[in-house]
Amino acid sequence: MKLSKLTEAAVFPKPVERQKVITCLKVFSDETASALINHPKLFGVEGISDTADFIKIVLGWWKIVSTHVAGADKALNDPLKAEIRECSDQRLQAIKNFGNLALKMSCQYGLRIKQLTCDTGNCINHTCCGVVELCESLLQNSHNYVLLGHFSTDSLENEFSKLRQGSGGAYFIAGQQI
Numbered sequence: 001m002k003l004s005k006l007t008e009a010a011v012f013p014k015p016v017e018r019q020k021v022i023t024c025l026k027v028f029s030d031e032t033a034s035a036l037i038n039h040p041k042l043f044g045v046e047g048i049s050d051t052a053d054f055i056k057i058v059l060g061w062w063k064i065v066s067t068h069v070a071g072a073d074k075a076l077n078d079p080l081k082a083e084i085r086e087c088s089d090q091r092l093q094a095i096k097n098f099g100n101l102a103l104k105m106s107c108q109y110g111l112r113i114k115q116l117t118c119d120t121g122n123c124i125n126h127t128c129c130g131v132v133e134l135c136e137s138l139l140q141n142s143h144n145y146v147l148l149g150h151f152s153t154d155s156l157e158n159e160f161s162k163l164r165q166g167s168g169g170a171y172f173i174a175g176q177q178i
Contacts, residue, residue: 003035028058061098064091065131068149083145087136099128 009017010026017023026032036042036052063080067073073082084091106121116124135146 003039004032005029006032006035025062028055028062030056030059033059057098057101060094064095065148066152067147070145070147083147084135084139085145087139092132092135095128095132099125102128 005026007026010023013023033052033055036048036055042048060080063078067081067083069075070083073079080091082091102116102121102124104121106116107118131148131151134151135148138146
């Protein structure tokens, strides 16, 4: 834990903590991937390098889709955080690949062990394909560049958060409550 941003809440989240992006970012961080690979007590543990690779894939996707500011790539010295300027950008293909990976990780076996639900895999894939199509459409028609972080649902999530708090912190919100 000292080599990474991991906390007990990030490793064993309660249901409401699972909804927080900040909790996920403690798991999906460069520090966590490096700690898994470099910690001496983890040498030889089966699956550690695969887990670190998976963390890097998710983190790369997150860096691409969460960029809010032009020039962040230069300021943070991270080419994944650059604005998308052309339809042939390799990061758009990386987003598609992430969506396809989510499909491959879902509904493979009867028991859902180490895999996504069918709905989650389909939703991630659908979202990734939609983001790529949106970028391509904007770049071909009207924009010089696209910052995918501007298409997040933070405003909507803030409203749902208020509704959840108003209904006693219920994990699921019914349409009637809205």
